[in-house]
Amino acid sequence: MFNYQNPDISRKVKCENHIIRKHTFIPVGIVLVISFERTNIITILDIMLLFKHIFYISLISLATYANACNSSEHHSVLSHYNHAEKIFEGKVLMIGHKNKKKQSFVDKNTGVKSIFIKFEIIKNYKKSKVKEQIIIGLLPNLMTDLKIGCNYLIYAFKDLNQDFLVFEKGISISDTSNIQKHQFLFQIPPEHNGYIIEYSKYGRKWAEGELKNGLAVGEWKYFALSGELQIKGFYEAGEEINDWLSFFHTADRDYHILNDIISGIYYTKFNSYKVIKIDTTLKGIYKNQLAYQVGNDTMVEAFFYAKPIVSKKIQFLNGLRHGTEQKYNEKGDCMSSYTFKNGILEGDFFELHNIRTLEKSYLKVEGVYKSDKKLSENHLFFQNKTLIRKKEIIRNGKTLSS
Numbered sequence: 001m002f003n004y005q006n007p008d009i010s011r012k013v014k015c016e017n018h019i020i021r022k023h024t025f026i027p028v029g030i031v032l033v034i035s036f037e038r039t040n041i042i043t044i045l046d047i048m049l050l051f052k053h054i055f056y057i058s059l060i061s062l063a064t065y066a067n068a069c070n071s072s073e074h075h076s077v078l079s080h081y082n083h084a085e086k087i088f089e090g091k092v093l094m095i096g097h098k099n100k101k102k103q104s105f106v107d108k109n110t111g112v113k114s115i116f117i118k119f120e121i122i123k124n125y126k127k128s129k130v131k132e133q134i135i136i137g138l139l140p141n142l143m144t145d146l147k148i149g150c151n152y153l154i155y156a157f158k159d160l161n162q163d164f165l166v167f168e169k170g171i172s173i174s175d176t177s178n179i180q181k182h183q184f185l186f187q188i189p190p191e192h193n194g195y196i197i198e199y200s201k202y203g204r205k206w207a208e209g210e211l212k213n214g215l216a217v218g219e220w221k222y223f224a225l226s227g228e229l230q231i232k233g234f235y236e237a238g239e240e241i242n243d244w245l246s247f248f249h250t251a252d253r254d255y256h257i258l259n260d261i262i263s264g265i266y267y268t269k270f271n272s273y274k275v276i277k278i279d280t281t282l283k284g285i286y287k288n289q290l291a292y293q294v295g296n297d298t299m300v301e302a303f304f305y306a307k308p309i310v311s312k313k314i315q316f317l318n319g320l321r322h323g324t325e326q327k328y329n330e331k332g333d334c335m336s337s338y339t340f341k342n343g344i345l346e347g348d349f350f351e352l353h354n355i356r357t358l359e360k361s362y363l364k365v366e367g368v369y370k371s372d373k374k375l376s377e378n379h380l381f382f383q384n385k386t387l388i389r390k391k392e393i394i395r396n397g398k399t400l401s402s
Contacts, residue, residue, distance in 0.1 A: 073246065074222045074231060077184040078198045078207035081126065082216045082238065084155040085165055087185065088128035089173060090119030092148050094135075105137055108161035112140035117170075122151060124190055126214055137166040146170055153182060160320070160343045190214060200225050202259070209235070224249040225256070229308050239319030246312035248330060250303050258303060261292055282306070285330065317342070338369075345369035360384050373397055 073079075081087065096103030096115030104115050114137060121132045128134075136156050138146075146152065152170030159166045171178050184198050191214040200206040204227040209220030215238030222231040226249065233244030250258070260266045266273035276291040276298065286302040293299070309330055315323025320343035327336045339347035350366040360383060367377035377394035380387055392400055 074207070075252070076198050076200070076207040076222060077182055078196065078209075079222055080155050081185060081188070082209075082220070082235065083157065084126060085158050086128045086134075086154075086156040087124075087126035088119070088121045088154055088156075089123040089125070089151055090121050090134070090154050090170075091151050092117060092146050092170075093120055093133065094118035095146055095148060105162070105164075107137075107140045109159075110140055114138050114140035117146060117167075119152075119154065125185055125188070126190070135164070137162060137164055139166050139168050150174075153179065153185075158319075188214075202227075212237075225252045226250040226304055228305055233316070236318075240316035241318070242316060244314045244316060245310050246314075247308045248305055248311045250305075254303070258290060258301070262290065285309075315340075344372045345374075346371065358383065367394065 094103075095117055098104045098113050098115055104113055106113050116135050117138055118133060118135045121128050121130055121134065124130055134156075136154070137159075151173040153173060154167050154170055156165040156167050171182065173179060188196070188211075192211045193213065195208070195210050197208040198206045200223075202225055204225070205221075205223050206225070207220070207222045209216055210218045216235035217237065219232065219234050221229060224230045228249040229247050230249045231244065231246050233240060234242050257266075261273045262275060262278065264275070267275070272294050274293045276293055278291075279289040280287060282289050282302060285306060286304060287306040288304040289300060289302045291298060291300045309332075310328055312325070312327045314321060314325045317323070321340035322342055323340065325336075325338045325340065326334050329335055333352075336349075336351040338345060338349045341347075346369055348366070348368055350364060353363045353365070355361045355363060362382050364380040364382065365377065366380065368375045374394055375397050377392075379391045379393055381389040381391075394400065
């Protein structure tokens with residue numbers, strides 16, 4: 001075994017003295033309807049149109065399925081290690097130019113042009129050969145100040161829509177602050193065999209599983225900084241297979257804040273956020289409750305799920321989504337379902353979105369994908385479980401006029 005020491009907070013807030021603490025600031029006239037990784041915007045004008053028998057919802061999808069991995073969901077070194085095709089320290093030999101065809105490419109996910117970078121590999125951390133020269137694509141809108149002759153730490157990933165490897169940014173070897181965050185990587189021997197555990201800065205398990213010849217195999221678990229189970233699933237020769245489950249957990253950004261309140265850092269810094277009581281014996285969905293004082297007001301926040309609750313289930317085959325991807329609310333209701341075939345959207349889909357301004361009302365978006373293109377889409381408005389209105393948005397791959 002190899003060891004190295006290195007919360008979407010779901011909370012119930014009780015505010016005394018009639019002070020309501022808001023954690024998200026929303027412009028007047030806009031309601032944010034959250035469905036896990038997608039964010040949809042329904043304006044007040046849309047609601048008015050509903051009742052005038054003109055149904056139109058502005059649906060803005062922020063999710064992308066171009067990349068097979070889920071490394072963006074977890075920020076441990078091991079998560080990035082497992083999802084990278086190659087990891088190396090490389091010296092920049094060439095920086096491409098957007099106006100030169102052989103030195104640039106158009107990112108098929110965004111339609112934005114970017115450039116190729118040529119490296120000479122100085123050190124191998126995963127599936128790379130020292131002194132090998134490699135050309136990889138820099139993802140668009142992530143332009144960094146790469147300099148010819150300088151060395152960078154590179155995590156190179158496969159992209160389903162490209163026939164070459166890509167990377168998000170290079171971490172300068174001379175940038176000691178950022179390089180320090182990757183110290184765990186430098187402790188992993190190339191082609192390592194054995195069980196491996198990474199611990200977060202809070203001393204809790206962050207990721208664990210087995211490597212065989214440097215590739216993830218068997219069951220792996222990834223944990224939130226709070227210690228809650230966040231993701232688990234299986235690998236075969238470094239590729240995700242079978243069912244992968246994600247769980248509701250205390251978001252890392254919120255756990256940072258809660259930890260600083262509990263440890264007294266906030267009180268020392270701001271002379272506020274004084275801890276009144278910590279209860280770790282709650283009954284119900286949450287295990288912990290924190291009461292603290294801000295001025296004359298007492299804030300009460302519940303966090304840390306008492307038991308794992310599935311938020312997402314994805315089926316994989318050879319590292320690609322293959323089967324269904326379903327997302328759930330805390331009650332276990334399926335809120336969305338998409339079907340994939342070898343990483344490509346194919347078949348029926350639906351999403352459910354609560355409309356917070358209308359009691360017992362929700363929007364169902366349903367349709368069909370064919371070869372990763374949306375063939376049809378319909379919007380169905382329900383109130384008290386009764387279909388009130390239906391609007392066809394896309395027919396035969398073409399958006400209909402409103």
